[in-house]
Amino acid sequence: xxxxxxMYIDGKWIDAxxxxxxxxxxxxxxxxxxxxGTTEHVDxxxxxxxxxxxxxxxxRTPPAERAALINTVAERLAARxxxxxxxxxxxxxxxxxxxxxxxxxxxxxxxxxxxxxAQQYEWExxxxxxxxxxxxxxxxxxxxxxxxxxxxxNIPLLTTVWKVGPALAAGNSVVLKxxxxxxxxxxxxxxxxxxxxxxxxxxxxxxxxxxxVGAHLSGHPGVRKVAxxxxxxxxxxxxRQSADTVRRVTLELxxxxxxxxxxxxxxxxxxxxxxxxxxxxxxxxxEAGTRLLIPSARRDEIVGKLVERAATLKLGDPLEVTTHxxxxxxxxxxxxxxxxxxxxxxxxxxxxxxxxxxxxxxxEKGYWIEPTIFIDVTNDMRVAREEVFGPVLVVxxxxxxxxxxxxxxxxxxxxxxxxxxxxxxxxxxxxxLAAGSVWVNNWHIIHPAYPFGGYKESGLGREGGPHSIxxxxxxxxxxxxxxxxxxxxxxxxxxxxxxx
Ligand code: NAD
Numbered sequence: 001x002x003x004x005x006x007m008y009i010d011g012k013w014i015d016a017x018x019x020x021x022x023x024x025x026x027x028x029x030x031x032x033x034x035x036x037g038t039t040e041h042v043d044x045x046x047x048x049x050x051x052x053x054x055x056x057x058x059x060r061t062p063p064a065e066r067a068a069l070i071n072t073v074a075e076r077l078a079a080r081x082x083x084x085x086x087x088x089x090x091x092x093x094x095x096x097x098x099x100x101x102x103x104x105x106x107x108x109x110x111x112x113x114x115x116x117x118a119q120q121y122e123w124e125x126x127x128x129x130x131x132x133x134x135x136x137x138x139x140x141x142x143x144x145x146x147x148x149x150x151x152x153x154n155i156p157l158l159t160t161v162w163k164v165g166p167a168l169a170a171g172n173s174v175v176l177k178x179x180x181x182x183x184x185x186x187x188x189x190x191x192x193x194x195x196x197x198x199x200x201x202x203x204x205x206x207x208x209x210x211x212x213v214g215a216h217l218s219g220h221p222g223v224r225k226v227a228x229x230x231x232x233x234x235x236x237x238x239x240r241q242s243a244d245t246v247r248r249v250t251l252e253l254x255x256x257x258x259x260x261x262x263x264x265x266x267x268x269x270x271x272x273x274x275x276x277x278x279x280x281x282x283x284x285x286x287e288a289g290t291r292l293l294i295p296s297a298r299r300d301e302i303v304g305k306l307v308e309r310a311a312t313l314k315l316g317d318p319l320e321v322t323t324h325x326x327x328x329x330x331x332x333x334x335x336x337x338x339x340x341x342x343x344x345x346x347x348x349x350x351x352x353x354x355x356x357x358x359x360x361x362x363x364e365k366g367y368w369i370e371p372t373i374f375i376d377v378t379n380d381m382r383v384a385r386e387e388v389f390g391p392v393l394v395v396x397x398x399x400x401x402x403x404x405x406x407x408x409x410x411x412x413x414x415x416x417x418x419x420x421x422x423x424x425x426x427x428x429x430x431x432x433l434a435a436g437s438v439w440v441n442n443w444h445i446i447h448p449a450y451p452f453g454g455y456k457e458s459g460l461g462r463e464g465g466p467h468s469i470x471x472x473x474x475x476x477x478x479x480x481x482x483x484x485x486x487x488x489x490x491x492x493x494x495x496x497x498x499x500x
Contacts, residue, residue: 003032005183007041007207008190010048011200016041016208022184025093025327026318026366032091034183037208039216042175045204046222049146049173052201059143059171063123066169067115072196074111077104077189084157084185089318092153092182093327093366094281096319102281103185106446107161113448114468118169121469136480141473143171144248145224148217150238152230153182153329154284154389159252160186162452162463163227164203168193170472175223176205177214179230181329183207210234215241224248225472229286232387232413232457239460250461250471252286252453254387255415258408259289259443260429262401262421263298269441270420271305274393277418277443279313279371282326283391286458287416289443291377291384293404296397303375303395307353310393313371315358325391327366334367337390341372344383349374349394379407387413401429409434414455418443436462 006013016035024031052058058066077084085100094103127137149163156178167174178186183205190205206213214234218226219241225248228238232253242249259277261270277289294302318326328334334357341355354372357363369390377384377394384394398404408417409432417435419426430438436453439445446452451465461471 005032005034005187005207007035007037007045008187008194008203008205009041009045010051010204011194014041020180022091022181024090024366025329026090028365031087032184034207037206037213039212041206041208042177042213042216042220045175045206046146046217046220048201048204049175050222052199053143053145053173055201057199058168058173058202061171063121063169063171064119066171067118069193069196069198070111070118070165070169071115073189073192074108074115076192076195077111078108080188081105081108084188086319087188088157088182088185089326091184092156092329093318094154094284095323095326097321097323098281102444102446103155103157106448107157110158110161110448110464111165113464114165114169117466118469121169130479133481133483133486135482138478138480140476140478141170141469142476144472144474145172146222147172147174147225147227147472148220148223149174149176150214150218150226150228150230151176151178151186153179154281154286156182157185157189158446159229160189162229162252162468163250164189166468167225167227167472168198168203170469172225172472173201174203175217176203177217178205178207180207180209218242221245225250227471228252235459248471250463251459252463253415253457253459254413255286255288255454255458256291256385256387256411256413257287257289257416257418257435258291258293258411258433259418260293260398260404260408260420261295261302262404262419262426262429263295264422264425265420265441267298267302267305271302271309273418273420273441273443274306275310275313275371278393279310279325279391280444282328284329284389285444286387287437287444287446287452289416289418290388290393291379291408292393292395293398293407294395296399299397303352303373306393306395307373310353310371310373315368315371316362325371327368328390329367331367333389334369337369337388337392340383340386340388340392344374344377344381344394347381347383348376348378349381349383350376352395354391379410385411401425405429405432412457415453415458
């Protein structure tokens with residue numbers, strides 16, 4: 001029997017007139033059918049979300065009870081880790097080692113962390129007395145209303161939890177729009193919120209294409225905040241769309257992470273770490289380390305080791321725990337990567353490994369790219385400036401730490417960066433890099449208690465970390481005059497000379 005996923009609107013599972021198929025990018029087998037939502041479904045979801053907000057059950061639920069419900073969802077997801085990890089691997093081709101630990105594991109940890117900080121959050125604080133009036137000052141942090149959460153296909157559950165978690169912890173209502181290629185785990189998350197007792201209409205999920213469904217949601221007049229993870233181009237269009245209503249926006253966008261190996265690094269560790277930085281999640285990670293910067297004097301040695309180690313990466317079935325690199329999400333994304341190979345060679349880069357789609361019976365179905373390394377790359381080449389979004393590493397050389405920093409920061413992006421070397425020197429370089437996350441002697445360290453987000457065109461705002469909830473509240477200052485009206489009387493005297 002086919003696994004079918006409906007949309008979740010106003011506490012009901014709703015079907016659209018049309019369905020579409022999700023097929024495994026590794027085998028092209030049918031994984032599920034999904035409702036193809038329309039702009040009318042977006043309207044219905046926003047109305048339901050606003051209705052739930054106005055009715056107020058969820059936002060008036062004490063924060064500790066909201067946190068308890070979020071914890072219940074975390075427990076329910078944790079209990080299904082293996083099943084959900086396998087479903088994610090079948091749906092988007094990310095390897096099961098990554099989908100278990102990162103996609104599901106980190107999402108569970110993020111929800112638990114949010115539940116913990118929601119209980120200590122200063123929902124209402126009283127400040128110092130306001131003299132000389134005298135007045136009391138109160139700051140209330142209250143939910144915004146309807147939040148639109150729009151997420152991509154590469155790490156769907158974590159990018160969803162980063163938005164839905166704090167939005168719900170703060171008492172907002174949410175309309176979630178997963179990516180059309182990978183909506184299943186966001187829908188499973190909604191199932192768990194329903195099972196945990198979230199009131200109807202507080203969380204809604206509309207599935208369908210970016211255009212028109214995503215664009216209709218992000219521009220909807222009923223939406224007070226858009227939280228988006230995806231491409232920089234769409235992020236910019238959402239920012240423009242939001243200008244008219246001064247809608248709040250959080251953006252997590254693309255990246256072109258610079259990964260610097262210093263000449264005092266443990267080269268074997270740095271080489272393996274650099275492959276992990278670039279190739280994990282099939283290279284389909286916004287925070288991937290895709291530009292490798294190595295000292296000119298050590299070029300041949302490092303490139304030799306890199307190619308030797310990369311050649312041992314196992315490309316194949318994402319459900320096998322021994323697989324390092326799985327398939328590419330779609331035929332069009334594979335073709336886009338192949339186009340970049342032609343562009344790179346035309347610009348003078350040299351293929352040191354891969355550079356093509358693999359051949360062989362196991363690659364007849366699905367969409368595949370060999371782990372690829374380009375050398376002789378300079379930072380002005382498109383392959384060094386644009387996000388390729390696949391298992392493709394470009395290698396550049398530098399002559400001094402200053403030059404490495406300059407090349408690393410010479411990009412429109414600023415999501416991630418990394419440095420391999422002795423602690424103090426690497427830390428000094430790390431402090432000079434313009435990126436939201438900088439990893440020293442490792443990569444992909446994403447932790448619920450620390451912020452994630454980008455400098456420059458990689459984003460706006462941060463997700464995760466101790467300030468996660470701040471992005472989903474409005475701060476209201478209430479001043480209570482305790483003077484018995486002295487100031488008001490004085491003002492009345494000024495405007496009414498008869499009282500003088
Ligand atoms: P995308 O921007 O095409 O799609 C992302 C989401 O936006 C999907 O749900 C899509 O349906 C929707 N969408 C598409 N067009 C839209 C529009 N006009 N208005 C509103 N919504 C629209 O992104 P993609 O290329 O499929 O995903 C990969 C991108 O996501 C990469 O650039 C990657 O770097 C980025 N990403 C960033 C982070 C981060 O945290 N910074 C994390 C994961 C992925």
